[in-house]
Amino acid sequence: MNILDLREYRDNEEFHLSKNYNLITIRPNFPGSDKRNIYSNFVSLIGLVEILKDIDAKEVYSSYSEEGLIFYIQSNEDVYKLKKAAITFERWFQIGRLLDIDIRNRDGEISRSNLNYAKRKCFLCNNKAHICVRNRKHSFNDIESFFRKEVIKYLYEGDRKTVFTKFLIFSSSVEFYKRLIYVKEDYWKIDKDLIERNYINKILEIINILNNNTLDLTDDKNFDLVFEKLEKLLDDITFMEKDHIYMLIHLYSNYINNTNISFKVLFNNAIDISNIIIISESIKERTNIKNGLFSLVDIIIKDRKKLDLIDEECANLKLWKKEKNIEEIRKFVYRRNSLFYYTYTLSIFSLILLLMENTKKEVYAFEYL
Amino acid sequence: MNIYKEAKAGSLQSNDCLVKIFPKDSLEINVESILGEEFVEDIKNTVLKTLKKLDVNKARIEVEDKGAIDITIMYRVEKAVERAEKSL
Numbered sequence: 001m002n003i004l005d006l007r008e009y010r011d012n013e014e015f016h017l018s019k020n021y022n023l024i025t026i027r028p029n030f031p032g033s034d035k036r037n038i039y040s041n042f043v044s045l046i047g048l049v050e051i052l053k054d055i056d057a058k059e060v061y062s063s064y065s066e067e068g069l070i071f072y073i074q075s076n077e078d079v080y081k082l083k084k085a086a087i088t089f090e091r092w093f094q095i096g097r098l099l100d101i102d103i104r105n106r107d108g109e110i111s112r113s114n115l116n117y118a119k120r121k122c123f124l125c126n127n128k129a130h131i132c133v134r135n136r137k138h139s140f141n142d143i144e145s146f147f148r149k150e151v152i153k154y155l156y157e158g159d160r161k162t163v164f165t166k167f168l169i170f171s172s173s174v175e176f177y178k179r180l181i182y183v184k185e186d187y188w189k190i191d192k193d194l195i196e197r198n199y200i201n202k203i204l205e206i207i208n209i210l211n212n213n214t215l216d217l218t219d220d221k222n223f224d225l226v227f228e229k230l231e232k233l234l235d236d237i238t239f240m241e242k243d244h245i246y247m248l249i250h251l252y253s254n255y256i257n258n259t260n261i262s263f264k265v266l267f268n269n270a271i272d273i274s275n276i277i278i279i280s281e282s283i284k285e286r287t288n289i290k291n292g293l294f295s296l297v298d299i300i301i302k303d304r305k306k307l308d309l310i311d312e313e314c315a316n317l318k319l320w321k322k323e324k325n326i327e328e329i330r331k332f333v334y335r336r337n338s339l340f341y342y343t344y345t346l347s348i349f350s351l352i353l354l355l356m357e358n359t360k361k362e363v364y365a366f367e368y369l
Numbered sequence: 370m371n372i373y374k375e376a377k378a379g380s381l382q383s384n385d386c387l388v389k390i391f392p393k394d395s396l397e398i399n400v401e402s403i404l405g406e407e408f409v410e411d412i413k414n415t416v417l418k419t420l421k422k423l424d425v426n427k428a429r430i431e432v433e434d435k436g437a438i439d440i441t442i443m444y445r446v447e448k449a450v451e452r453a454e455k456s457l
Binding site for chain 2 (some may be wrong): 004007008010011012100102108109119130131133134136
């Protein structure tokens with residue numbers, strides 16, 4: 001299905017979802033015929049997290065297609081109250097204008113004019129957005145680059161905890177992106193039990209535990225204590241994600257507990273963590289880790305067959321879920337010589353690239369996978 | 370190409386349009402756009418061009434535009450015609 005067919009399909013599904021409830025649809029306001037990328041995923045996730053703070057949700061559905069990562073929230077709250085909240089969010093929340101939040105009930109969509117609000121403005125020139133779209137006033141590159149810069153600016157703002165929380169959500173947006181490659185399954189169907197949603201809930205709980213923690217996590221004993229607390233939470237998550245989170249906690253602990261830490265130090269930490277991942281023989285020979293990461297990506301791009309290895313590795317690693325011994329898992333992670341870990345590489349890689357404020361070209365290196 | 374039954378394509382989502390097509394002895398195109406009157410002629414021309422391409426001379430077309438670009442309008446018209454013809 002192309003993006004226009006998908007939109008027609010989605011419209012029909014939204015009609016059914018809004019028969020008995022009012023429906024909020026959150027989707028990225030991103031240009032082009034394939035809206036899936038780490039930035040637009042992130043914006044949708046942040047939108048979901050923020051909107052759920054303000055409204056009483058009955059059920060959340062999700063889909064992931066060329067239309068981007070979309071969330072559908074059913075709610076009993078008054079439809080005009082919802083629309084007002086959506087407009088306020090789009091207008092006042094820092095990256096709100098990068099989102100499209102639609103409200104509909106059984107009679108159809110509630111438009112801005114229903115509430116006497118002015119039509120939406122274009123985020124590049126402040127004229128009426130619809131007219132800019134119709135006249136193709138701005139190039140794809142201009143809009144895309146604005147979108148990306150706004151996300152990166154937003155990621156960096158706030159205190160340490162806020163920034164880390166954003167990065168945690170950002171990394172889960174990378175998870176979505178990876179699923180495109182690793183799980184050979186389409187997520188375009190609207191579903192309420194997507195793993196993604198559970199994963200998001202888990203992430204929020206983890207953020208909560210970490211934020212309320214007063215122990216020094218750079219100390220291994222404390223780290224294990226907190227990690228044990230998280231274990232139950234992590235149990236339902238697949239091993240791949242668990243390990244990924246483990247590394248993020250590690251990154252977090254170094255970040256949070258060192259008041260003088262700079263992004264450069266954080267970058268070095270990220271590199272340390274990436275060391276786990278530097279695995280394939282050709283990469284071992286390299287001393288420069290950054291180059292190693294790039295060449296790893298090169299290898300993956302050139303040899304897609306290697307992707308099949310990952311499925312095998314996933315099967316092996318599931319056995320390890322039974323193991324409760326963190327040391328064992330850690331050793332295993334360090335010892336493992338497998339392409340499997342490049343999944344984490346991509347997450348950490350994206351962090352590194354953002355931290356280094358790398359050029360678009362480099363960030364896109366792995367988006368082409 | 371003949372239109373035998375009514376059909377529709379598209380949606381009322383933003384930057385989309387809803388195209389409805391009905392059988393008729395002559396050609397009639399009605400357009401409503403959130404962009405306002407100044408764009409209506411423009412959209413009518415796009416619809417007309419698409420119909421000519423498909424060799425549709427008799428039909429009534431209703432377009433409810435929510436800010437769609439030309440490619441979208443063409444695609445929706447094509448789909449509506451395809452569906453109106455398929456039924457026989």
